[in-house]
Structure formats: structure tokens, C-alpha cells
Amino acid sequence: MNHLSVKSHPTIDTASPMSTARYISFAILVGIFYAGLAYRIGSHYFFIYDDTALIDVAAGKSVTTILSTSFTGFFRPLTVLLVKLETACFGWTRPYGYIVVSLLMHGLNATLLHVILRRLDFSIGAFFAAAFFLLSPFATETFFWFSSQFDLLSALLTLLSIWMLLRYLDSGKMGHAICAIASYTGALFSKENAIIFVAVLLLLIIWQRKKAPAGRAAWLIAAFLIPAASYLAIRSMLVGAFHSPYGNILSLVRNADIASHFSSYARTFSDLSMKMPEPLSSVGISYTGALIAFLAAALYCRPKLALSTLVLFGLALSPVIWTAPTYAGTADTRFLYVPAIFPIIAISIGVEASLRQPPLSDGWTRTPRSIGIAGTVVLLSAAALSTSEQAAIWRFAYETAHSAVLDVLHTAWQNPGSTLHVRNLPLRLTEGPYLVKPYNLIHYAKALNNPISNRIVCDSAILSYRDPELLIPAERSELGSSGGENGLIKEIILENPTRAGR
Structure with a gap:
């Protein structure tokens, strides 16, 4: 195998035994993570805070009412229908069932991120990104709190849409395109924040334009814009344009300290020192240092792609930038769940660049690989420790x-x-x-x-x-x-x- 320079675009052989081994390894990782958290928190789960109101609404309303009515200032019918199905299965006496569904969706999201990045020619970077996202120490509220299923389902359908779009661009099969459009439509009706991802889908179409002639690209763009516009129109009729239970979104954003809030999200992503077991809080410093090092490597090796992911991070935060999480706690970290995918991709570019050198390389080429291995171990170990500590807090x-x-x-x-x-x-x-x-x-x-x-x-x-x-x-x-x-x-x-x- 020829080893590419750090400035070149990585390629993969999807049929190689190493590729298969990585898929199997990631599947095992997902299984271990899922089983561990299902045991640690699932068996102790109890309905907290908004959970009972969500169940009460879903169980007490007909399917027709759910599809045509906003509840508490939101219009997210697909997630409410999912909860209605869960109430039929688990009722009020088996709360563990609801959180197991949440953990299952989170595992599927990590798996989809893995296969998407593999299709985009990431190699070991895809494995790292998916593993890091699976641990998600910066957004554990999303899969430790049942009421966050809005975020999980919307993310699941958005990632599925991206995957099916990439498959369509490779195969040209209309079935893949229909699945991509249907999945994105479902994401919109799960949580309105998915509206921002129409930009990501359109950028993917443009980025992969060599696979999509002008005519095909044009109808694809229209096919995604139509459900996005339709959802906004329906939501405006039921809820009011740009309104939410917290007020008018435009006014909230206009009055927010956007720079300070963006800094809060960035710190929540990069600082785990207050979310570690007390004797190991200093590990958070190493975690932050490794993140910065890998991001610097990404900006050096593939500056356009790395900068694009950071811009998309800011774009994905725009619907929630009017509020800010507390980096030391888990409240509101669900807002970071999907946007965090973009800095994770940026970090994974740096990971892949540092680990791309052959294991038996000589001289200076061995140094970045050794640093890369150490940094990867630090990131995943710190993330695992933090997520475990937060699981204990939620339990x-x-x-x-x-x-x-x-x-x-x-x-x-x-x-x-x-x-x-x-x-x-x-x-x-x-x-x-x-x-x-x-x-x-x-x-x-x-x-x-x-x-x-x-x-x-x-x-x-x-x-x-x-x-x-x-x-x-x-x-x-x-x-x-x-x-x-x-x-x-x-x-x-x-x-x-x-x-x-x-």
C-alpha cells in the first residue's frame, strides 16, 4: 500500500480485510458501550422533570391530533408518535424501556457517522470520530434523559438522509434519493433544528458535483428545499413564525451575547475538568491539549475542510445560540449533540493525518504517529471516564x-x-x-x-x-x-x- 503525504486526500480500500476488521471492531465497541450503559442507568431509570408531561401528552392524544396540533409551543409530531408507541410498549411501570430506546438511537447515530465518514474516504479517522461521538462526554444529557429523544430521532434521520444521499450520488438509484428526502423530512418533523441541515445536504451535493450532473444536482437541491419550506409553512400556521415557548427566536438571538454563548459551547466541548471523577480532574487538561493539537494538525493538513467543519459548527448552533450551556454541568448540553459532529470531524482529520505514517517508519515520521497514538488514547480515555462519571450522576x-x-x-x-x-x-x-x-x-x-x-x-x-x-x-x-x-x-x-x- 502506498502511504500518502499529509497534504493529500486519504483513500481506502473498502473491501480490504483491515476495513472489515474496523467495522467489526466498531460494532463490538457499540455493543459494549450500549450494554454497559443499559445496565448502569437503564435498570435504574425513573421519569424525571418533563418526562411525565411528554408521556401524558403522547398517550392521551390520537394520532390525528398529534399530526395536526402543536403542544407546549412545539410541533414535533414524529417524536411524539414514537413516544406514543413507547407508552404502548412500556407504559408507566417500565421506565427503563424508554431510556434503552434512547441508548439504541444514540448507538445507531454513532454507527451512521462511522459509515458516512468511511464513504467520504476517511479511514481510521472515521473509527475515531464515531467512537468519540459514541462517548459524547460533552452531551450526555441527550441519551441519559428520555425527554431528549427529540434530538436523538432528529439526528438519526438527518444522518440517515446524508448516508442515503451519498449512496445516491454513487449509484444514481432513485430509491436512494427518495429515502434521503424522506429521512430529512422526518428529521424536520422530529425537531425543527434539522432545518439548518438543508445547508449541509446542499453543500454535499455541490462538493460531490462530479458525481451529479447539473440537471441531477438541480432537482436534488429542489427536492430538499421543498420539504424544508413546507415544514416551515406548516409550523408557522400551528405555532407562529419564529416562535417558541421561550419567545420569538429572532428576538432571543438578537438580544443574546452570541460571542459569549458560542464560547460556552466551545468550552463545553473542550473542557471536561469538572465532569471527571474528582481524583482525575487533571486528566481534563490533557484532554483539552490533545483536542487543540489535533485541530491544529487538521488546519495544517487540510485547512479548507477543517475550516469548513468549524463554520458548519457555528451554523448548526444558530437555532440555539440564544442560550448557553454551563460547561461544568449537563443542563442544556443536548443542544450540542448534533453540532458537535462537525468539530469531531475536524479533530478526526488531525487524528488521521498523525496516524497515517506506517508503523515501522524511520526517523522523524515516527514522531507524529507516536504523538497521534498517545493523543487518541488520551481523548478516548478521558471521554470514557467523563461519561462514566456522568452516568453515575444521572443514576x-x-x-x-x-x-x-x-x-x-x-x-x-x-x-x-x-x-x-x-x-x-x-x-x-x-x-x-x-x-x-x-x-x-x-x-x-x-x-x-x-x-x-x-x-x-x-x-x-x-x-x-x-x-x-x-x-x-x-x-x-x-x-x-x-x-x-x-x-x-x-x-x-x-x-x-x-x-x-x-
Whole structure:
């Protein structure tokens, strides 16, 4: 095999035994990751925060209503239909089923990223990018929280569309084109952020123009623009143009500190120091250094492609740039899930360039390969450690929410007609995971066919996974009748699970 210079475009032999071995290795990696997380968090999953509202809407609405109505300011019917199917399979008594579906979609997304990059002539860079995306330490909220299935399904259908488009450009088979267009349409109706990816699809058509004559390219471009425009028109009728539950998107973006928010997303991607096990927090520094080194290598070896991925990263963030994640926590990191694909590709260019030298090379050529191997090990090891630590935090969140909900409901059932005053309902953790909204109590009691009639006053609190003594007062909520306390007030002080021993 001829070894290419670092400035040239990598080629692969898709039929080679090495290629097959890499596919098998990646399949094994996905299986191990999936089985490990399914056991660690799936078996302990409990509905938290918006989960119960999502299930309540999906289970209580007809298919026709879901397809023609917006809910809570969103129009994402395909994901709601998926949740409706999940409720038929798992109901309220098997919450682990929902999170296993989330993990399965995430594994499929990583697999699709792998096959897309292989088709684009990445070699070991495709394996690294997919493995790194599979770990996704910068966006674990997406696959640790069931309510993030909007992001997972939209990403799955977008990646499937890209893969089928590339297959069509290679084969010219109309079936591949139809699948690409249908998949992208499905992505739009899963979450509106997919609208940005029409630009990526069009850029792919232009980039691969040698495979698509002018006439074919023109109808392809029109074929993707039509469903994008149709979705925007339908959403505008049901929700209002550029509106969301948070306000007018254009106004939110206009009033946002875009530079600061973009910096927050970049830091969330590149800084894991606060998301590592405490004794290993310094590993986060090595992780950041390796990312910077590989990005520099990518900008040197293939500057146009590397810069293009960074521009696409900014473009993919544009629908959510009005808000910013906290790099030290997991809240809102689902917004980074799909956009992170682009810097991952940029990093993988640097990985491939550094590892392209033959193992037995002499002299200076051995140095970049050795550095590349060390950097790759650092990145994947740090990502695995961080994701494992975050899995422990989310598992603690599930158990905390489960204990709190059952304790309040048990007291309500034992004291019918009394006003319950919950002094410390856990709202969320400082590390990011959401916990209990007061209406979760009503939804879950209804789901157990044992509804409560109590008036409930909840003083919410913010807890910490790492600090057992931290208890931050938050908002107050009242449920049930606003009057008629029946003279009896039952005080409830939930045991802080961080004090009960982890």
C-alpha cells in the first residue's frame, strides 16, 4: 500500500480485510458501550422533570391530533408518535424501556457517522470520530434523559438522509434519493433544528458535483428545499413564525451575547475538568491539549475542510445560540449533540493525518504517529471516564427523584384531604440533571391508578451529587385546590439522599 503525504486526500480500500476488521471492531465497541450503559442507568431509570408531561401528552392524544396540533409551543409530531408507541410498549411501570430506546438511537447515530465518514474516504479517522461521538462526554444529557429523544430521532434521520444521499450520488438509484428526502423530512418533523441541515445536504451535493450532473444536482437541491419550506409553512400556521415557548427566536438571538454563548459551547466541548471523577480532574487538561493539537494538525493538513467543519459548527448552533450551556454541568448540553459532529470531524482529520505514517517508519515520521497514538488514547480515555462519571450522576438523579415522588405520594395516600407541605422537593442537581417538577406527582399518581386529591405546597430545592450538605432553596409551587385546607397541614421533609449514603 502506498502511504500518502499529509497534504493529500486519504483513500481506502473498502473491501480490504483491515476495513472489515474496523467495522467489526466498531460494532463490538457499540455493543459494549450500549450494554454497559443499559445496565448502569437503564435498570435504574425513573421519569424525571418533563418526562411525565411528554408521556401524558403522547398517550392521551390520537394520532390525528398529534399530526395536526402543536403542544407546549412545539410541533414535533414524529417524536411524539414514537413516544406514543413507547407508552404502548412500556407504559408507566417500565421506565427503563424508554431510556434503552434512547441508548439504541444514540448507538445507531454513532454507527451512521462511522459509515458516512468511511464513504467520504476517511479511514481510521472515521473509527475515531464515531467512537468519540459514541462517548459524547460533552452531551450526555441527550441519551441519559428520555425527554431528549427529540434530538436523538432528529439526528438519526438527518444522518440517515446524508448516508442515503451519498449512496445516491454513487449509484444514481432513485430509491436512494427518495429515502434521503424522506429521512430529512422526518428529521424536520422530529425537531425543527434539522432545518439548518438543508445547508449541509446542499453543500454535499455541490462538493460531490462530479458525481451529479447539473440537471441531477438541480432537482436534488429542489427536492430538499421543498420539504424544508413546507415544514416551515406548516409550523408557522400551528405555532407562529419564529416562535417558541421561550419567545420569538429572532428576538432571543438578537438580544443574546452570541460571542459569549458560542464560547460556552466551545468550552463545553473542550473542557471536561469538572465532569471527571474528582481524583482525575487533571486528566481534563490533557484532554483539552490533545483536542487543540489535533485541530491544529487538521488546519495544517487540510485547512479548507477543517475550516469548513468549524463554520458548519457555528451554523448548526444558530437555532440555539440564544442560550448557553454551563460547561461544568449537563443542563442544556443536548443542544450540542448534533453540532458537535462537525468539530469531531475536524479533530478526526488531525487524528488521521498523525496516524497515517506506517508503523515501522524511520526517523522523524515516527514522531507524529507516536504523538497521534498517545493523543487518541488520551481523548478516548478521558471521554470514557467523563461519561462514566456522568452516568453515575444521572443514576443518582433517577434514584433521588424516584424516592422523593414515592415518599410524597405515600404520605398523600395515608393523609387524604390534608394539605401537604413539602419542604425540600428536589428540583435539580447543581451538576445539571433535572429531578422533580411538582406536577410529576399528579402524573405519576394518575398513572398508578391511585390519584391524589390533596392540596400540595412544594418548596423546591437544588441538591448536589458531590456536596452532601448543599441545599439551595428554589421556587414554590401549589397544586390542587387553592382553598379549603381542612385544618390539617402535613409537613414533609424528604430525607436528603446524599446524606443517606451513596
